[in-house]
Amino acid sequence: MNMMNLVQFVFLFTAIHAVGLNALANCPASCKCDEQNLEVNCGEGQLDVLPIALNPSIKRLIIQRNKIKTIDSSVQFYSELVYLDLSYNHLYNIPARTFQYQKKLNDLHLNHNKIGSITNETFIGLTSLVLLNLGDNFLDELGANVFSTLPKLQELNLSKNRINRVDATTFNGLLSLRTLYLNDNSLSIVPSESFVPLVSLAELYLGINVFTTIENGAFERLNGLTSLDLKGAGLTNISINTFRGLEFNLRKLDISDNRLTEVPTTALSHLNRLEELMLGQNNFETIPSRAFAGFTNLRHLDISGSLKLQKIENNAFAETTNLETLSIASNKALTDIEAGAFSGLLHLKTIKLHDNALTVIPENLLKWDELNSFDISENPILCDCNILWMQQILNAQNSSQISIDNVLCSAPENVRDQQLRTLSPSVIGCSNDDTKKQAMLGILMVTSVAIIIILLLLLFRCRRRLRELFKGRWSDSTIGTKEREYQKTFSDEDYTHTTRHLSHAHAPCTLSLHQPKFSQQYHQPSGIRPIPVTEL
16 A cells, blocks of 8 residues: 555544544435345445445445545455446546455446546456456546456456557456447457467457458357357458358347348358347348248347338248248338248248338248237338238237237328228228138038039920829819719739839939830730720
8 A cells, every 4th residue: 555545544544533432324315225135226326435434344235326536445344346337437547556455346337427548457357257347438448458368258348448559458458248348439450469468258249340341250269159249340242251260159130220232141150059140220122032041949030220221032041941930121122022022931930120111021921820920110011901810819818929000001091190900901902801701601602503504404404294294183183973973893913013113204303314205105005905995
């Protein structure tokens, strides 16, 4: 401890004893002190220095959105701290060895301040630190060994600074680092040499810098990397060697918001373990057939916000057979998705097609009833009878799964800006409430006509027998007394023989084309003499 720090320490020690031991637990008016959990929260206050009269045993100290400009030696009295948040203050400088007594500190938040520089003595003493947040400050370079005193650090946030240079030894000693944020800075090249000590790094954020290209093998020493974010990095081209070394572990890649003019199929196809890919907000005009050839493990794909995208061709996603979530949203020029574009997506459960320029959505585009959720809202839908199937699905689905109320019609004029699900079939040009019922009605009508024709054919073929049948019934009532007397003269044998002939004559009709013709006259039984006219 130098002379100045010694003087400050003696002064503070004397002041504390002057106010008495009970003052240690005094809570400033702008703070909330929880003595049971040993936590002090001084958010949204007017403090310009750290309070010195708090319980020295506190474990969590949160002093957000105040006016503190520097961290003085008063922090030394809180050696039991495990969590310290000084974000959203006016800090511009951190004196060397400020935290040398914070041996137990795990989380340190210094983001959203005005810190302009750090050295290799800034963080001395923080041997237990796991998380350090320096985001949104004024750092413009990272010098040699600045983090070498942080052996247990797992997450380091340096985003939203002005960093344009990283020393080759900047990250020395960070053997436990898992997550590094360097996004939203002024880096023009990937600091590959600086990454060499980061043997445990799993997540790297380098988006929103000023790269135009990335040199081959820039990440090959980070072979344990599982997630890489290059969103908004200014990329115009990606080669097959850009991601060399990441083939076996990279699971997530974000290359959205760049200047790519085509899907980098070849450059990415060797990333065998890739499960999540974001490549929206690029300059694609078309997603061609087999654009994702080789992406057999891909589960989540986002192609949103590409303002030049107009068309998605057949079999565009043919080889992404394990895809579960697909987002194709906010592509303002996208008017054409070919009918077979989504063929082969056997495991797709969620699709987002909202805020495009689609006027027609074919029913066979997807197996809509097998999806867990989908969103087709904010498209200029043409509401005619061809979209009736979608209206029925919208009314059948749970509103929590789809954006029902935002599916609006853009044409024809009589239904403009009306919700599709509220329109009756007749309003959108359908004469029947259900197209399936129309089909069933058509089948029923055809069947009925066929049955009628068959019956008419049967009647036509049996017309003679029917005529004889009805003629016999009508003539029975007109037989005279003498005829009945004449019939009585027949012997029983003759009568039986005659009856047998009559029964055979009136057998049921069949449709056989070779049916024998029956005689229209009955033969007179043999052995019966004709009755002379004189006897009548």
